[in-house]
Amino acid sequence: GENVEQHPxxxxxxxxxxxxxxxxxxxxxxxxxxxxxxxxxxxPQLIIDIRSNVGEKKDQRIAVTLNKTAKHFSLHITxxxxxxxxxxFCAASPIYNFNKFYFGSGTKLNVKP
Amino acid sequence: DADVxxxxxxxxxxxxxxxxxxxxxxxxxxxxxxxxxxxxLGLRLIYYSFDVKxxxxxxxxxxxxxxxxxxxxxxxxxxxxxxxxTALYFCATSDLVGTGWxxxxxxxxxxx
Numbered sequence: 176g177e178n179v180e181q182h183p184x185x186x187x188x189x190x191x192x193x194x195x196x197x198x199x200x201x202x203x204x205x206x207x208x209x210x211x212x213x214x215x216x217x218x219p220q221l222i223i224d225i226r227s228n229v230g231e232k233k234d235q236r237i238a239v240t241l242n243k244t245a246k247h248f249s250l251h252i253t254x255x256x257x258x259x260x261x262x263x264f265c266a267a268s269p270i271y272n273f274n275k276f277y278f279g280s281g282t283k284l285n286v287k288p
Numbered sequence: 289d290a291d292v293x294x295x296x297x298x299x300x301x302x303x304x305x306x307x308x309x310x311x312x313x314x315x316x317x318x319x320x321x322x323x324x325x326x327x328x329l330g331l332r333l334i335y336y337s338f339d340v341k342x343x344x345x346x347x348x349x350x351x352x353x354x355x356x357x358x359x360x361x362x363x364x365x366x367x368x369x370x371x372x373x374t375a376l377y378f379c380a381t382s383d384l385v386g387t388g389w390x391x392x393x394x395x396x397x398x399x400x
Binding site for chain 1 (some may be wrong): 292312328329330331332333380387388389391392393394
């Protein structure tokens with residue numbers, strides 16, 4: 176089955192700096208890659224996603240890049256703010272085939288004021 | 289109001305007790321899921337349901353059972369709780385294509 180690895184497990188940055196979180200996947204059939212943000216005491220919330228027919232997607236300060244050949248995708252957060260502090264999860268799945276929806280182990284991002 | 293609600297939010301119980309965690313959603317989604325979250329292990333799927341008559345085991349279903357009472361309700365039961373079931377449990381729903389996911393706020397379960 177799919178194996179999604181996520182790095183780093185913890186990341187500390189200064190406010191205003193950029194943060195990058197990386198994930199790799201093993202199943203070449205995966206073609207949908209969402210990112211979730213989990214704040215303390217809350218459930219994960221989708222922040223951005225990308226499909227395999229696109230190499231990059233941006234939404235304000237957040238961007239995701241995908242390299243299907245290398246089977247890795249990354250989350251980029253620019254101009255980080257303290258409210259970006261949270262745990263971030265990546266996931267990979269073939270659309271329409273739920274059985275292969277797997278999450279990474281999470282990255283705890285701490286943005287220092 | 290929240291799209292996905294879970295009750296209780298916190299529960300402490302003893303080994304051997306039967307526990308039920310409940311999930312309700314107002315998204316109108318047919319697909320519902322139960323996940324377990326442990327530190328350093330991310331989210332692991334326990335059970336999922338694509339409609340009221342469809343129940344499927346996930347990767348860690350042993351020791352758990354579920355009931356889909358209606359489109360909007362999906363319950364998770366621990367028939368005889370054990371300490372290694374101490375974890376944070378999340379309910380989630382998704383649309384038919386699996387790209388619109390919504391998670392509940394979680395239930396923190398402690399088994400003594």
